[in-house]
Amino acid sequence: MAKKNTTKIKKANISTEDEFGKLIKLIVLVTVIFLVFYGITFLVNREKEEEEETSSGAQIQYDNILINDLLTQPNDEYYVMVYDSDDVYNVLYQTYLGLYASKEDAIRYYTADLNNPFNSSFVGEKANFEIKTIKDLKLNASTLLKIKDGKIKEHYVGEKLKEYLKEISASEED
Secondary structure, eight states, X not given: OHHHHHHHHHHHHHHHHHHHHHHHHHHHHHHHHHHHHHHHHHHHHHHHHHHHHHSOOOOOOOSBOOGGGTTOOSSSEEEEEEEOTTOTTHHHHHHHHHHXXXXXXXXXXXXXXTTSGGGGGGBXXXXXXXXXXXXXXXXXXXXXXXXXXXXXXXXXXTHHHHHHHHHHHSOTTO
């Protein structure tokens, strides 16, 4: 009987050693797979970082202004297109302004979003263009303002806005 017990113990030791060996192999396999994926991820991220470093930096945009700065731009004469982002004619306005800007004799134009929270104090039920200070300005729709020497010289709203933009954007050949 004593022999049977030692055989069983030896079999139990052998089977425990087999299980332990399988566990070690599994741990090594999982570690190798993890290291391979880590290496691939590291290489991909390094390539992306190199691409980002070679791309151009942030560019400052000077064409979109706040209404508060409407009269203080560096040019002596310029337009400011104050647009209501809900206006269905915005694409038309931008098309006309793009055509106008491509002309040789075009004066500079800026844009301002009437729905920008920083411009909310300039929104009113009724438009007011007769101003002593910029704080008196009130707008209620998309408007083109012509500014000269820090003063509003002309303004166009509604149908007059569309007609004026069409007129200034038309080529001389038309």
